[in-house]
Amino acid sequence: MHPKFTILFSTIDGVGHLNACIGIGEVLRDRGHTVVFTTPIRWKGQLEALGFQEAVYHTSSEESREENKAGESKWGTLILKQADALSLPTIEHHKHFYLPMYQEMFSQVRCADKRFREIMTQVKPDVVIVDTCYQTPALIDQGV
Secondary structure, three states, rough: OOOEEEEEEEEEOOHHHHHHHHHHHHHHOOOOOOOEEEEEEEHHHOHHHHHEEEEEOOOOOOHOOOOOOOOOOOHHHHHHHHHHHOOOHHHHHHHHHHHHHHHHHHHHHHHHHHHHHHHHHOOOEEEEEEOOOOOHHHHOOOOO
Protein backbone atom coordinates (compact mmCIF):
# COMPACT_ATOMS: atom_id res chain seq x y z
CA MET A 1 0.00 0.00 0.00
CA HIS A 2 1.43 3.37 -1.04
CA PRO A 3 1.22 6.32 1.35
CA LYS A 4 -1.38 8.98 0.60
CA PHE A 5 -0.28 12.60 0.45
CA THR A 6 -1.91 15.99 0.64
CA ILE A 7 -0.74 17.97 -2.38
CA LEU A 8 -1.22 21.71 -2.67
CA PHE A 9 -1.14 23.31 -6.12
CA SER A 10 -0.43 27.01 -6.50
CA THR A 11 -0.56 28.43 -10.00
CA ILE A 12 -0.52 31.81 -11.60
CA ASP A 13 -4.05 33.08 -12.23
CA GLY A 14 -4.03 31.96 -15.85
CA VAL A 15 -6.10 29.35 -17.64
CA GLY A 16 -3.13 27.60 -19.28
CA HIS A 17 -1.22 27.19 -16.02
CA LEU A 18 -4.33 26.08 -14.17
CA ASN A 19 -5.36 23.56 -16.85
CA ALA A 20 -1.92 21.94 -16.85
CA CYS A 21 -2.06 21.51 -13.08
CA ILE A 22 -5.62 20.20 -13.23
CA GLY A 23 -4.40 17.39 -15.50
CA ILE A 24 -1.67 16.43 -13.04
CA GLY A 25 -4.05 16.89 -10.12
CA GLU A 26 -6.59 14.50 -11.66
CA VAL A 27 -4.01 11.73 -11.86
CA LEU A 28 -2.97 12.31 -8.24
CA ARG A 29 -6.58 12.54 -7.03
CA ASP A 30 -7.48 9.33 -8.88
CA ARG A 31 -4.59 7.59 -7.09
CA GLY A 32 -6.15 8.50 -3.74
CA HIS A 33 -4.17 11.62 -2.81
CA THR A 34 -5.85 14.72 -1.43
CA VAL A 35 -5.44 17.54 -3.95
CA VAL A 36 -6.00 21.14 -2.93
CA PHE A 37 -5.74 24.15 -5.23
CA THR A 38 -5.07 27.66 -4.02
CA THR A 39 -7.45 29.69 -6.12
CA PRO A 40 -8.29 33.35 -6.52
CA ILE A 41 -11.88 34.22 -5.72
CA ARG A 42 -12.79 34.40 -9.42
CA TRP A 43 -12.27 30.62 -9.75
CA LYS A 44 -14.25 29.78 -6.60
CA GLY A 45 -16.35 26.63 -7.06
CA GLN A 46 -14.90 25.67 -10.42
CA LEU A 47 -12.22 23.36 -9.06
CA GLU A 48 -14.53 21.83 -6.47
CA ALA A 49 -16.81 20.88 -9.37
CA LEU A 50 -13.88 18.85 -10.73
CA GLY A 51 -13.44 16.98 -7.44
CA PHE A 52 -10.65 19.05 -5.88
CA GLN A 53 -10.53 20.96 -2.64
CA GLU A 54 -10.14 24.73 -2.90
CA ALA A 55 -8.32 27.20 -0.70
CA VAL A 56 -9.64 30.57 -1.87
CA TYR A 57 -7.65 33.78 -1.57
CA HIS A 58 -7.98 37.39 -2.70
CA THR A 59 -5.52 39.07 -5.05
CA SER A 60 -6.47 42.61 -4.07
CA SER A 61 -8.09 44.45 -1.22
CA GLU A 62 -11.00 45.29 -3.55
CA GLU A 63 -11.73 41.59 -4.07
CA SER A 64 -11.92 41.06 -0.34
CA ARG A 65 -14.67 43.67 -0.15
CA GLU A 66 -16.76 42.36 -3.04
CA GLU A 67 -16.93 39.28 -5.22
CA ASN A 68 -14.91 39.57 -8.41
CA LYS A 69 -17.02 39.61 -11.57
CA ALA A 70 -17.39 36.11 -13.01
CA GLY A 71 -14.77 35.37 -15.62
CA GLU A 72 -13.08 38.77 -15.31
CA SER A 73 -9.33 38.43 -15.68
CA LYS A 74 -6.96 41.03 -14.33
CA TRP A 75 -4.25 39.57 -16.52
CA GLY A 76 -6.29 39.73 -19.70
CA THR A 77 -7.21 43.34 -18.95
CA LEU A 78 -3.62 44.26 -18.11
CA ILE A 79 -2.23 42.60 -21.24
CA LEU A 80 -4.79 44.27 -23.49
CA LYS A 81 -4.01 47.60 -21.86
CA GLN A 82 -0.28 47.12 -22.50
CA ALA A 83 -0.57 45.51 -25.98
CA ASP A 84 0.81 48.55 -27.81
CA ALA A 85 4.06 48.14 -25.88
CA LEU A 86 4.69 44.85 -27.71
CA SER A 87 5.59 46.75 -30.87
CA LEU A 88 8.18 48.93 -29.12
CA PRO A 89 11.94 48.27 -29.13
CA THR A 90 12.89 45.54 -26.66
CA ILE A 91 14.06 47.79 -23.81
CA GLU A 92 10.90 49.88 -24.06
CA HIS A 93 8.83 46.71 -24.37
CA HIS A 94 10.23 45.56 -21.02
CA LYS A 95 9.60 48.93 -19.41
CA HIS A 96 6.02 49.32 -20.64
CA PHE A 97 4.85 45.69 -20.74
CA TYR A 98 6.77 43.49 -18.30
CA LEU A 99 7.34 46.06 -15.58
CA PRO A 100 3.58 46.73 -15.04
CA MET A 101 2.93 42.98 -15.19
CA TYR A 102 5.51 42.19 -12.51
CA GLN A 103 4.35 45.12 -10.38
CA GLU A 104 0.85 43.62 -10.44
CA MET A 105 2.23 40.18 -9.56
CA PHE A 106 4.10 41.53 -6.55
CA SER A 107 1.07 43.51 -5.46
CA GLN A 108 -0.95 40.29 -5.50
CA VAL A 109 1.75 38.47 -3.53
CA ARG A 110 1.69 41.14 -0.82
CA CYS A 111 -2.10 40.98 -0.64
CA ALA A 112 -2.36 37.17 -0.58
CA ASP A 113 0.59 36.22 1.64
CA LYS A 114 -1.32 36.30 4.95
CA ARG A 115 -4.03 34.06 3.48
CA PHE A 116 -1.40 31.67 2.10
CA ARG A 117 0.05 31.33 5.61
CA GLU A 118 -3.43 30.38 6.84
CA ILE A 119 -3.82 27.92 3.96
CA MET A 120 -0.51 26.22 4.80
CA THR A 121 -1.57 25.88 8.44
CA GLN A 122 -5.02 24.53 7.55
CA VAL A 123 -4.06 22.21 4.68
CA LYS A 124 -0.72 20.96 6.08
CA PRO A 125 0.45 19.77 2.67
CA ASP A 126 3.10 17.11 2.22
CA VAL A 127 3.99 18.54 -1.19
CA VAL A 128 3.52 21.97 -2.76
CA ILE A 129 3.51 22.22 -6.55
CA VAL A 130 4.06 25.73 -7.87
CA ASP A 131 3.41 26.79 -11.47
CA THR A 132 4.24 30.47 -11.49
CA CYS A 133 7.24 32.75 -11.90
CA TYR A 134 6.70 34.28 -8.45
CA GLN A 135 5.39 32.99 -5.18
CA THR A 136 4.19 34.20 -1.85
CA PRO A 137 6.81 33.88 0.87
CA ALA A 138 4.30 31.86 2.91
CA LEU A 139 4.70 28.82 0.65
CA ILE A 140 8.49 29.01 0.69
CA ASP A 141 8.86 29.72 4.42
CA GLN A 142 7.07 26.55 5.48
CA GLY A 143 9.86 24.27 4.26
CA VAL A 144 7.51 21.87 2.44
